[in-house]
Every structure is written in structure tokens, then in C-alpha cells.
Amino acid sequence: MKEQEYFNVADIFGENVFNDAVMRERLPKKTYQKMKDVISQRRELDLETADVVAHEMKEWAIEKGATHFTHWFQPLTGVTAEKHDSFITAPMSNGKVLMSFSGKELIKGEPDASSFPSGGLRATFEARGYTAWDCTSPAFVRQDAAGATLCIPTAFCSYTGEALDQKTPLLRSMEAVSDQAVRLLRLFGNTTSNRVTSSVGAEQEYFIVDREKYLQRKDLIYTGRTLFGAMPPKGQEMDDHYFGSIRERIAAYMRDVNIELWKLGVSSKTQHNEVAPAQHELAPIYAEANVAVDHNQLIMETLKKVAGRHGLQCLLHEKPFAGVNGSGKHNNWSLVTDDGINLLDPGKTPHENVQFLLILACVLRAVDEHADLLRESAADVGNDHRLGANEAPPAIISVFLGEQLQDVLTQLIESGSATHSISGVKLETGVKTLPDFMKDATDRNRTSPFAFTGNKFEFRMVGSQDSVGEPNIVLNTIVAESFADACDYLEAADDFDSAVHNLIKQLVTDHQRIVFNGNGYSDEWVKEAEKRGLPNIRSMVDAIPALTTKKAVALFERFGVFTEAELASRAEVEYELYAKEINIEAKTMIDIAGKQIIPAVIKYATKLAESINSITAACPADVSVQTELLVQVSELLAETKEGLAHLQDAVEQGCRMEDDNQARAVFYHEKVFAAMEALRRPVDELEMLVDKEAWPMPSYGDLIFEV
Ligand code: ADP
Ligand code: MG
Secondary structure, eight states: OOOOOOOOHHHHTTTTBOOHHHHHHHSOHHHHHHHHHHHHHTOOOOHHHHHHHHHHHHHHHHHTTEEEEEEEEOBTTSSOEEEEEESBOSOOTTSOOOBOOOHHHHHEEOOBGGGSOOTTSSOTTSOBEEEEEOTTSOOEEEEETTEEEEEEEEEEEETTSOBOBSHHHHHHHHHHHHHHHHHHHHHTTOOSOOOEEEEEEEEEEEEEEEHHHHTTOHHHHHHSSOSSOOOOSSOSTTOOSTTOOOOHHHHHHHHHHHHHHHHTTOOEEEEEEOSSTTEEEEEEOOEEHHHHHHHHHHHHHHHHHHHHHTTEEEEOOSOSSTTSOOOBEEEEEEEEETTSOBTTOOOSOGGGOHHHHHHHHHHHHHHHHTHHHHHHHTOOTGGGGTBTTTBSSOSBOOEEOOHHHHHHHHHHHHHSSOOOOOOOOBOOOSOTTSOOOBOOSSOOOTTOSEEEOSSSEEEOOOBTTSOSHHHHHHHHHHHHHHHHHHHHHHHTOSSHHHHHHHHHHHHHHHTGGGBOOSOTTSHHHHHHHHHHTOOBOOSHHHHGGGGGSHHHHHHHHHTTSOOHHHHHHHHHHHHHHHHHHHHHHHHHHHHHIIIIIHHHHHHHHHHHHHHHHHHHHHOOOOOHHHHHHHHHHHHHHHHHHHHHHHHHHHHHHHHHOOSOHHHHHHHIIIIIHHHHHHHHHHHHHHHHHSOGGGSSSOOHHHHHHOO
């Protein structure tokens, strides 16, 4: 390993970011001031300013070694996309080239939109699509094997202005919730806050495996998850990995990841082992939602890229290994004013904090009324293996409030007003030398999909490889709606104090069914939730219709976040994606079973038969064990062959259904997926019987215990 270098984080933090400090230093005063206004007050940017900024940005990037620039955007594929252009212009008469970059190139790009999913918003012959600079998320220089590239975060729209990405609706939703939150603050006499930002901190879970072993598994290569694999004798039952000390090789990897991220201005803060062996987590410090969404993409890219340098492979899939805990992303969300007030901070005595109680009641209403949309926002193909599949969190949306807030709400509901708050007490450890401290008024609940955690909500359903864009679009918009309706009512009231009191009581009474403080993993909760009428949406295919209900269309159109056409297009994209991904998984299984597993098992069985023959030829020994094994293996081999044939049939049928994306997705969900499970079962049993030497790929044990 390389000699350890030590450095001061502050020296490298943001080194490759065109941030406020760089702009202040390099831009003419007037231009700098204009940019500040554009960013902080969401003003429009004029071309003259853009030209000056572009020039300085280019000079700065070239000093960092950049040769190319790219508009970096997030189409509906779940990952980022970019098209690289070099800074060089046509050679001059002396044969040299000039490096140029104009304001126009900075603010507008034109990738070929027809190569990205649009869900029918745009036919291939109408290929025009535009990327537009999101100047509220800073540009950065990325250094890697391809050299250094100036990356400009952008939004991606069609020729007619429809959103083809995550960024555009996210920015629209941020405006919506800001406008309505400010309106609400004014009612409480706040005259100083002018904007409210949704702040997001996304905790990222991931697996790390050895790259050599990874390369021996076609399923991991093509689909990001294992499609076969028997459980090792030791799983995660000992809980000895969680927060365990981090192994040397992984520690060196994490260190490099942090350095890369810090240079990009991503405030990577915590890292620790997760529940499953080989599973880890990384969390940055929260930022404005659009920046946080960009940063989460950078985190995922960096985790993957740096792993290669350490002979490792990062798996971002939600369920790389069956039977082992999967990976998710905790989306921490709060609303903070431009003068620093966190609207979700209850203070020490929440029962007296009327503004907080109203906001809390509004969030409860939003989550209860649009639970289906929130659930949809966390749906992706890999997440189907987690949500509602005996793993964290359940597919039912509920809100955890904790003892203190629950008590305040109960007082409100039962006696019409709240008079006291439970407060934190001293933590007694029984050891004199340990410092005394006050414990939190509320314990945590790890099983809740939507938990209040002190001064923020933590939405825990998001999949590990999914963008956090959509969950925040939904959160911002549904809360904007609750705020808007509350404001409509309160602005018309004669007596504000009694109106707000009545409204809070009404909202918490009407929506108390969404609150659940118990164990979200239990079967009792599934029954209880059904009684309460809460939706339990088990799969992505069942979740997608929530996007296009009348209720959803009315909500998103009211706040200008999505048009009906945009929503319909997103549903189409998701159905298509679902069928495509399952199709790839099924074909990979067919390939592995047909070309690797069946031949290996035949070889093994043949050798076994030969050895039985040669033993019995040599002496009258008892070969019943060998014979029994041979019979068992042969039976399972026959089952495997049959399972393979069924899966092949199902895939052929699926491939023939071309026109209707929804019907095709449903078919893949119900038929193809079931055929995959049926093929897997005998193969996993075979893995337990066949000699390890003869098995054609590394086992679960090799992958997750030997990193
Ligand atoms: P917890 O212990 O509740 O998981 P952490 O302090 O570990 O909380 O933070 C988890 C994530 O939540 C981090 O990314 C953190 O920056 C983020 N976070 C903390 N406070 C807020 C807030 N007010 N709004 C949004 N995210 C927040
Ligand atoms: Mg958390």
C-alpha cells in the first residue's frame, strides 16, 4: 500500500468546485453581485453576465487541467448523462488553437433527446432537447481516467419545454413549497424570511466485494445482483458487522472516496459498517435539495469509480444477495428559511409552538393523503426485493412521531388543547466516571418508513441506486398543497388564534391513522394498517398507477410541478424500465443456467457415477451415500432443466408483447419473475450438494466474507 499521506481537509475541500469563494475571487464585482442575486433570489440570468462567468469558469477549469466541458444532467434512466465537448475552436492561421467557452454554451446545451427515455413525450423524429444551466448547483471539475472535465449541472427539457429529467420538476417543487411556506410564515407575523428551502441529507448504503470475484459472476456484471446463490453457514445473525471496526482494505478505500468527494465539495461526513457483512454506509451533511440530489449522484459515481482502484467493486443494487439485508437510502428532509430557521424544529416545549404544530399537522395530512405517491417515488425494480418483502421498511407508509409529539397530539385530540410536553431526562448509566447527559425526549424507531427524528423527517423507503430526486419532488409538492390549503383557510379567518387552533385539531384528528409508533416489521401492523385503510402497495408495477390518478394530476398541475402529459410519460418510462430490467435479469439467468450451471453439474454427476463404478468394480464396498447423492443431484438437475425451459418460454412471450408498456410490465412481474424464482430454487439446492471445486462461480460466502 502507498505511504500514508496526511493532509488538512479544509485545504482540499471544494478544491474542484466553482463555488462562491472562487466566483468572488475571479469575477468582476458587478458580475459577482449579479450572480449572487440570481442564485439567492432566483432571478433570471442575462447573456452578458453568462458570457463573463463562462469565460472565468473556463480559465479556472483549464488551470485544473480541464480539456472538455459537459452539461451534466439526470435523465429518467436513474443515472446521470453527459455529452463532452472540447474547449478548442477551429485552428487559427498559425496552426494553433484557441480555447473558448461562451455564455451561450454555459447556459444551453442540446443533446440528442431521442436517445433518452421520454415516455412518448417526444417522438424520435422530434429529437430536440435542451439542457439548461442550474446555476444554483455549482459547476465542478471532475478528474479521472478520461482527463479533467468541467461539469455543469443542468436541467433537461424537450423542445416544447416538458421535463425529461429529475432536476426540472425538483426545482419547480422547491419553488412551490417555498412560496407556500413563506405565505404561512407571514400569518405568524414573520416578515424577515423571504425563501424557504427544502434541505436534504441522503444516507447512502452500499456493498463492497472483491473485483476479481465479481468478474466471475455474470449476474453481478449484467444486473448488479446475484440471481443464484445459496446462503453461507454464517449470515448476519450475529450482528457483529454493524458498527464493527472497519477493515484495513475498506478503510483505505473509504479514505480515497472521502478525498475525491471533499474535492468536489461533497461534505461526506459519516461512514460505518451496516447490518449485513460487506455492507457500508456513507452520509454527507445536508444541503439544499437540488444540490443534495446532485451530490448523491456524485457519491454513487465516486463509490463505483474509486472501488476499481482498490481492486474492489461497489454494488449499489438494493438487493445484491438474497437472504442478506438489502441497501437503501435514507432521505432526511426539512424546511429551512433563508435566515436560518428550521421549520421542523419543535423547540423544547412543542405544545406551545403553534407554528410547529400546524406545520407538523400539515405534513401528516400530506403524507396521509398522498401515501400512494410517496410509495411510488421510492419504487424501483431492485426495491421490490425490500419493500414489503420481510425487510426494512414495510411497503405501508406510516409516520413515526415518538413519545413526546405523540403525547402532545393526544392531548390536542382528547381535550382540545395541549398543556405540557414530556421532556428529556438524565441518562443513568450507573457508572460514576461517565459524563451525565440528558437523553432525547424520544427514542428512535428503525422500522418506520417516515420517521420524525428531532428536527427533520427521515423517509427511509428510497432504494440505494435510485435518485433521491423523485421522493423530494413528491415531498415538496404534497407539503406545499397542505400549506396552501391551510393558508387559504387561515387568511379568510376573523380570529386567527382560534382558527389555527381549530385547524390543527381538525388535521391531527382527521389524519391520525397515518401515525404509527410501533414495530413496522410485524404482521400485526399489516393487519392493523389494513383496518385503518392505509394502502399496502407491494410492487413497483402496482405503485406506478399512483402517478396518473386524478388526485395526482390535480396536485401537480396546481403547483406547476408536472403537467398531465409529463406524469403520463413518467409512468410509461417506468413500466418500460421495469420490463426491460426483468428481461435482462431473466436472460442472464438463462445464460448462466444453460452455459455454466447445467454443464458443471453434468460433469460433476458424471465423475461421481464413474467413481461409484470404479469403487464397486474394485471391491464390494457400501456406495449408498454416493449413490444417494447422485440420485439427488440428478433429480435437481432435471428440475433445473425444466425451470430453464419455462423461463425461456416466458421470456419469449414477454418479448412478443411490444405495444403496451403497462401490460408488458405486469406480465414480467407476474410471469417472468415467478419463472425466475422457480429456476433459482433447484440451482441453490444444487450449490449445497455439489463439490465447491466444481461450482462455476464464487459463492455468497466468498463474496461477502472475504473482502
Ligand atoms: P440520524 O442520527 O438521525 O440518522 P444524522 O445526524 O446521522 O441523523 O444525520 C443523518 C443525515 O441527516 C445526514 O445526512 C445529516 O446531514 C442529515 N440532516 C441532519 N439535519 C438535517 C436537517 N435539518 N434537514 C435535512 N437533513 C438533515
Ligand atoms: Mg438514518
